[in-house]
Structures are given as C-alpha cells and as structure tokens.
Amino acid sequence: MKLKHITDNSFQTKKLGESFAKKILRTQLKNKAQVLELIGDLGSGKTTFLQGFAKGLGIKDKILSPTFVIMKKFKISRNSHKSRNSPKAFRAFYHIDCYRIKKPKEFLDLGFKEIISNPKNIIAIEWSDQIKKILPKNTLIIKFDFIDENKRKIEIDSC
Ligand code: ADP
Ligand code: MG
Numbered sequence: 645m646k647l648k649h650i651t652d653n654s655f656q657t658k659k660l661g662e663s664f665a666k667k668i669l670r671t672q673l674k675n676k677a678q679v680l681e682l683i684g685d686l687g688s689g690k691t692t693f694l695q696g697f698a699k700g701l702g703i704k705d706k707i708l709s710p711t712f713v714i715m716k717k718f719k720i721s722r723n724s725h726k727s728r729n730s731p732k733a734f735r736a737f738y739h740i741d742c743y744r745i746k747k748p749k750e751f752l753d754l755g756f757k758e759i760i761s762n763p764k765n766i767i768a769i770e771w772s773d774q775i776k777k778i779l780p781k782n783t784l785i786i787k788f789d790f791i792d793e794n795k796r797k798i799e800i801d802s803c
Pocket of ligand 1: 794
C-alpha cells in the first residue's frame with residue numbers, strides 16, 4: 645500500500661522523511677538490508693527527504709547531494725532506537741546516488757553485495773532504476789513528483 649502526501653515546502657518534506665525514519669526504526673529487522681528506492685526527477689525532493697530521514701535516524705551529519713560521491717555511510721547510534729542496546733537494531737545508513745552509474749557492475753565493485761545482505765543496514769538509493777537488477781525484491785519505494793515550485797507529491801510504501 646502507498647500513502648500519498650503533498651508537501652508545501654522543503655521543511656515539510658524533511659519532516660515527512662524524519663517520521664518515516666522513526667517508523668522504520670520500529671520495524672523488525674529482515675533477513676537482508678532495508679532498501680529504500682527514491683524515484684523522481686532532479687529537484688523533486690529526494691535528497692531533501694533524506695536529510696529529514698537521517699535526522700530521524702539520529703544522524704547529526706549533513707546529508708548532501710552526493711554529486712561526486714556515489715555512496716556515503718553514516719553510523720546509527722544506539723540511542724536512536726526505542727529499545728536501547730537491542731542487539732537487533734539498525735546500525736548503519738547508506739546514502740547512495742546512482743545518477744552517474746552506468747552499469748550495476750560498478751556498484752558491485754564497491755562491495756554492494758555485502759552491504760545489502762546485512763540486515764542492520766538501511767540503504768536509501770536515489771536513481772535506483774540504474775541498479776534495479778541487483779536490488780532485492782522487497783524494497784520500499786518512495787515516489788516524488790514536482791507539482792509546482794514549492795509543492796511536491798510524495799508517495800511512500802507502507803512499512
Ligand atoms: P533531488 O534530490 O530529487 O534532485 P533535492 O532535494 O536535491 O532534489 O532538491 C529539491 C529542491 O527543491 C531543493 O532546492 C528544495 O529546497 C526545493 N523544494 C521546494 N519545495 C520543496 C518541497 N515541497 N519538498 C522538497 N524540496 C522542495
Ligand atoms: Mg538528490
């Protein structure tokens with residue numbers, strides 16, 4: 645099921661990302677990493693959403709548009725979880741931008757197989773269609789549509 649949201653500014657998009665992150669922290673770990681696919685044109689708000697998302701995971705670092713960096717890893721602190729010290733908790737957040745990726749193989753060379761098979765990882769991928777072939781089936785899809793300068797439609801798979 646998809647939940648549809650309209651945001652009127654980037655702050656609201658960040659807030660939406662933040663509450664979605666908190667929801668994900670409350671879910672059970674699966675047998676693989678939790679993958680989020682962010683689909684939408686340039687400027688539709690994917691990175692903005694992830695800035696709020698990272699905040700919701702308790703990450704203090706700034707999330708930038710990784711124009712030159714393909715993949716960036718952030719630690720998720722134990723304090724971010726409801727049940728502290730739970731051994732079954734997410735530990736790392738990977739922000740990936742495939743805009744510049746030509747072939748999935750470039751990705752596998754970055755050690756992607758191991759990253760994706762670790763249930764303690766949350767992986768958010770912008771322009772994921774570029775590496776769709778190597779993604780697991782049960783990803784959560786978040787779709788972004790530009791409505792006007794400040795309005796975006798954001799559809800989120802329920803988790
Ligand atoms: P993407 O990662 O999809 O290319 P960004 O998040 O980097 O997009 O950029 C979105 C741009 O649109 C930012 O400059 C942001 O300030 C602006 N913006 C305006 N309104 C919104 C909104 N409702 N949600 C998200 N971004 C918005
Ligand atoms: Mg972006």
